Amino acid sequence: MSATHLHGPVVVIGTGLLGTSIGLGLEHRGVPVFLEDTSPTNQAVAVDIGAGRPIAEFEADRGAQPELVVVATPPDVAVDVAAGALQRWPRAVVVDIASVKGAIVRGLRERGSDLGRYVGTHPMAGREKSGPVAARGELFTSMPWVVCTAPESDPGAVRLAKALGSDLGGIVVELDADEHDEAVALVSHLPQVMSSLLASRLQGTDLRLLALAGNGLRDTTRIAASDPGLWVQILGANASKIVQHLYGVREDVERLIRTLEAPTAPGARLDLAQLMTEGNAGQARIPGKHGGPPQAFAWLTVLVDDRPGQIARLLTEIGEIGVNLEDLRLDHSSGRNVGMVEISVLPSKHDALVAELEERGWRVLQ
Structure with a gap:
């Protein structure tokens, strides 16, 4: 069976980031999109940057029905908006993209909405920035796009929900609503909570001390810059799933506190080593590049003068050498006008790349 693709028109309700x-993304594929938002400013910005046309142009054609309606509103109004869309366009398939699925399908079922034309979806993509100006058409490329069907979902509606994800470059994954909510509580919501808790400890810290921070602190607090208003809704909607993981975190923290209160006691060092080893084991289970199996890469650090064009020259020369970069991070040496480019490559390429870069005059740390 050939893949289903959207033809449109598609109505998107909510012109935030997603x-x-x-x-x-759909306009780039030639799918006609019409945009609606309670904020005239957000809608106008989204129209101006080419995400679609105003909903008024679609409604001018009385009796017109969209092929698909995407509810991209905040989670706390998603049920109301989805229920309204199902009534407003009685022949259209309606999907939502909220990050919690169980509460929405239950809310629609309680209202007696037509669940045959509704499918819950969740693109596992985003940015710390919000609003239409932060939008990117390629945001969903190679990212999981979860489709959560209800028992009532019509197969044609499910095909369109999957087509939306695949047309935008996502990797379609099917889960039921409870499976989804359990999964995101661990892999998305708990990391946000932990990042925010860690970042909150930095309040009031002397800036001279924060100047010592390296990539470890930056990496672990990056998502703490996320929109508080949105996360209040997400955490509240999935509280029962998240709190189960927080109970486990509390046990681990209490265990660590007891150990560090007597760090030289018999068994204390073993317990600390075990704690770190358990972290190693969990981290090693995270899927690798492009969602494949975990893979170990070799790292090297190249010192780069902090002036225009140096990083571009480095990357160009690595390409000339014929080595593919698996990952890249940037940092600056404290107190020096030197950048540090951390590069990961396949272990089999590491030594040859180091030798070739040094021969070309680059300063490499291993």
């Missing part, structure tokens, strides 16, 4: 990104 809704506008969906509009940009």
Whole structure:
């Protein structure tokens, strides 16, 4: 069976980061998109950057029905908006992209909405920035796009929900709503909570001390810059799933506190080593590049003068050498006008790349 693709028109309700990104991605594929938002400013910005046309132009054609309606509103109004869309366009398939699925399908079922034309979806993509100006049409490329069917879902509606994800470059994954909510509680919501808790400890810290921070602190607090208003809704909607993981974290923290209160007691060092080893084991289970199996890479650090064009020259020369970069991170040496480019490559390429870069005059740390 050939893949289903959207033809449109598609109505996107909500022109924040995700809704506008969906509009940009579909318009790039030639799918006509119409945008609606309670904020005239957000809608106008999304229209101006090419994510679609105003909903008024679609409604001018009385009796017109969209092929698909995407509810891209905040989670706390998703049920209301999805229920309204199902009534407003009685022949259209309606999907939502909220990050919690169980509460929405239950809310629609309680209202007696037509669940045959509804499918819950969740693109596992985003940015710390919000709003239409942060949107990117390629935001969903190679990212999981979860489709959660209800028992009532019509197969045709499910095909369109999957087509939305695949047309935007996502990797479609099917889960039921409870499986989804359990999964995101661990892999998305708990990391946000832990990052925010860690970042909150930095309040009031002397800036001279924070100047010592390296990539470890930056990496672990990056998502703490996320929108508080949105996360209040997400955490509240999935509280029962998240709190189960927090109970486990509490046990681990209490265990660590007891050990560090007597760090030289018999068994204390073994317990600390075990704690770190358990972290190693969990981290090693995270899927590798492109969602494949975990893979170990070799790292090297190249010192780069902090002036225009140096990083571009480095990357160009690595390409000339014929080595593919698996990952890249940037940092700066404290107190020096030197950048540090941390590069990961396949272990089999490491030594040859180091030798070739040094021969070309680069300063390499291993």
